[in-house]
Amino acid sequence: MASSDLDTLLEMGFLRDRAELAVKATGNLQGAIDWLDKNQEKSIDDITQEQASASDDAPALAEGEVPKSLVCEDCGRKLRSTAQAEWHASKTGHENFAESTEEIAPLTEDEKAQRLQELKEKLALKRATQAEQDKEDRKKNEQIRMKSTKESQTIKEELQKKEQLKEMAAKRAEKKADKDAKERVLAKLEADKQERKRKAEIEKAKRAGQAPPPAQAQAPLATSSGPTTSKPASAxxxxxxxxxxxxxxxxxxxxxxxxxxxxxxxxxxxxxxxxxxxxxxxxxxxxxxxxxxxxxxxxxxxxxxxxxx
Structure with missing residues (x-):
């Protein structure tokens, strides 16, 4: 492979070690590009081991062989010799070839430029597809995260609601206890008031030389100043x-x-x-x-x- 093709691959952004392997494995720019695309997921070590185990580098043209092209009917690739066709078959598994009187001429500068542009467009499309897939994956991951966060927030809100209900119940119980205590105190004050009034009436009757008021008079009656009889607050x-x-x-x-x-x-x-x-x-x-x-x-x-x- 001419060094200019290797330089072209390097200018396109491929790593040198992969570009050199692609050049060695294929023998032309377009083949190297296809090889790089096919093996992009493999590591350098894996590729090297496969090549070492296969020992199937494309053989050179036999001495005296007249260059004639062959066409792979499975993929349309043009090959210079029978040896290259056999090598192509061992690599791809393709079996259908046809002879062609067309001689494979070197690519012109315009053809190389066109191939290079096609490759750039192909790589750009592939990268755009990958970027879109990455974007979709991030979106799904964010949806999963948001769902998890929402579920956690719902659980937290339910726990807070239960705690609030407990606090409200405790406050109601406390207020009821205070109310009951206050009612007992008020009842006691009212009873003491009535007792003081009864004693005052007895003392008054003694000073006037009168008989103490009858027992029924001890029960206070309602006056204009407000109710004084003992009855429940609900009344x-x-x-x-x-x-x-x-x-x-x-x-x-x-x-x-x-x-x-x-x-x-x-x-x-x-x-x-x-x-x-x-x-x-x-x-x-x-x-x-x-x-x-x-x-x-x-x-x-x-x-x-x-x-x-």
């Missing part, structure tokens, strides 16, 4: 609030379904700024995150003393 429709502000004590009455937010809004209409409500006993502060609770839910029925903060 009340209004809540009486004693509100301690910076300007003094204010008494207000609201329906039991009124929210703390509505109470705060009503006070703000009177010029009071409300950020929190605080009870002294049991000690508890309701901030704006609790303002969605009604007076009944907050345990402020039938009455409550609140400090405005």
């Amino acid at each position: 009340y429709t209004d809540a009486r609030l004693a509100l301690q502000t910076t300007g003094g004590r204010v008494m207000k009455t609201f329906p039991v379904g009124t929210t703390l937010f509505e109470v705060a809004h009503a006070l703000e209409q009177e010029g009071l700024i409300v950020n929190t409500f605080t009870t002294n006993f049991p000690k508890k502060t309701y901030d704006r995150t609790d303002f969605g609770m009604t007076l009944k839910e907050a345990g402020m029925v039938p009455s409550a003393a609140l400090i405005i903060g």
Whole structure:
């Protein structure tokens, strides 16, 4: 093979060791190009071992042989001699050849340029196809990654939702416990109030020299100031609030379904700024995150003393 063909292969970007093997194995530029395309996936060691084991380098023309061309009817390749046809058959497995009176002339510069352009287009097409395949593979890998990420996010969100439900249940249980405790305290305060009232009436009767009031008189009756009889909170429709502000004590009455937010809004209409409500006993502060609770839910029925903060 002429050194110019080897140089052409090198200019096209093929590695020298592969280009030299292709030149040696084929004997012409187009054959070398086909050989490189066919063996591009093989390593140099594999190619060398195959050539060593086969020992089938194309033989030279026999002495005195008249150059005549042969055509491989299986692939259309033109060959200079019978020996080259046999070598081609051993390489490709092709079996059908025909004689031709056409003499294989060396490629002209224009033909070489055309072959080179065809090869470049072929290589460009192959690289573009490979690039498209690589792009598709990356797209599939990204889809797999996104699916995995989405599944992980879904699992994480479900776990977070379960934790939120647990926290909400725990808060509801805590609020119910606080409410029950507050109702017990209010009931105790109410009982103490009635007991003090009964004792005061007895002392008053003694000072006046009168007989103590009958036992039934000890049960307090409802007055204009508000209900004083002992009955469950669910029986009340209004809540009486004693509100301690910076300007003094204010008494207000609201329906039991009124929210703390509505109470705060009503006070703000009177010029009071409300950020929190605080009870002294049991000690508890309701901030704006609790303002969605009604007076009944907050345990402020039938009455409550609140400090405005």
